[in-house]
Amino acid sequence: MKLFNWLLLTIIAILILMSLIALVTIHWTLGIKYSFSFSPDGIETYLISFGKYKTLFTATVATIAAYFGLHRLKAATDANSDKLRQDRFSEWKTVLDIRFIEIEKFDPYMKREFVRVRYNLFRQLYDLNFSIENNAQLTQIFQSTFQDLARFFEEQNNKHIGMGGIYPNNTYSYSFDSFRFLLLGSVDNIYADIVRDLQILYLASIDPNRMIDANMYQTAQLNYRPI
Numbered sequence: 001m002k003l004f005n006w007l008l009l010t011i012i013a014i015l016i017l018m019s020l021i022a023l024v025t026i027h028w029t030l031g032i033k034y035s036f037s038f039s040p041d042g043i044e045t046y047l048i049s050f051g052k053y054k055t056l057f058t059a060t061v062a063t064i065a066a067y068f069g070l071h072r073l074k075a076a077t078d079a080n081s082d083k084l085r086q087d088r089f090s091e092w093k094t095v096l097d098i099r100f101i102e103i104e105k106f107d108p109y110m111k112r113e114f115v116r117v118r119y120n121l122f123r124q125l126y127d128l129n130f131s132i133e134n135n136a137q138l139t140q141i142f143q144s145t146f147q148d149l150a151r152f153f154e155e156q157n158n159k160h161i162g163m164g165g166i167y168p169n170n171t172y173s174y175s176f177d178s179f180r181f182l183l184l185g186s187v188d189n190i191y192a193d194i195v196r197d198l199q200i201l202y203l204a205s206i207d208p209n210r211m212i213d214a215n216m217y218q219t220a221q222l223n224y225r226p227i
Contacts, residue, residue, distance in 0.1 A: 008067050015060040022053040089122055092130075092186060099185050103178035109156040110178055117145050121186070131189035135197045142201045146179075150205035153179055162224050167210055168217040176202050 096118065100111040124141050125132075132138050153175045154160060160174035176199060183198070184190060 005070075008063070008070070012060075012063050012067060015056070015063055018056055019053075019060045022056055026053070085126060088126065089119075092122060092125075093118070096182065096186050099182055103181060106158045107153065107156070107175055107178040108158070110153050110175065110182070113149050113152065114182060117149070121145050121183075125187060130187055132187055132194060133189070133191055135191075135193075138194060138197055139201065142198070146183075147201075147205050150179070150202050151207060154206045158226070159224070162226065163217070163220045165211060166217045166220050167212045168214045170212055171199075171203065173199070173203060173206065 096114075100114070103110060121141070124145070128137060132141065154173060155165070157174040157178075163174075179202060180195060180198060184194065
């Protein structure tokens with residue numbers, strides 16, 4: 001599109017230059033051969049002189065009109081695209097807002113941060129037609145939007161706080177289910193192993209020195225009282 005735009009501008013510049021040369025030539029010739037007057041004969045002579053370059057002038061005007069018409073079409077197309085994007089965002093946001101309600105009990109702060117990065121996530125998913133088809137796409141989305149937030153999500157989870165941050169094993173997470181519920185719920189199509197891949201990314205982003213002790217976890221579980 002940009003190449004075509006520059007090509008059209010180049011053609012317009014050439015045509016305008018040729019038209020200006022033609023105008024100068026017409027007036028120079030008329031000035032030498034004739035003394036212009038506002039009589040029928042004078043005007044006819046003037047128009048006949050312009051008629052010799054009719055094709056050039058017509059081409060110049062038509063090309064300029066085509067250029068501005070192309071820009072009007074592009075503006076209309078962009079406006080329609082923006083409206084479709086905004087309508088899609090409104091629908092997508094409504095679905096996500098409903099899901100926020102379901103995770104608030106244990107992850108009240110996840111909603112706040114998710115909302116902050118929500119539009120960035122939307123733009124990435126919109127470009128992918130709301131489909132995550134492979135691990136590379138998932139990794140790009142997670143690393144660019146959520147990698148720095150995963151530890152915050154985990155440590156602000158109410159059960160994590162109530163359990164003293166003790167883990168039964170190195171594959172456990174207090175907040176992953178809520179995060180998975182939000183992220184994958186905002187996508188239309190996913191690939192088969194996405195939950196496993198997402199969990200690997202998530203666990204790699206939380207505290208690597210977290211306390212992992214199955215016995216202590218069981219004791220904490222017995223003493224745990226929901227906040």
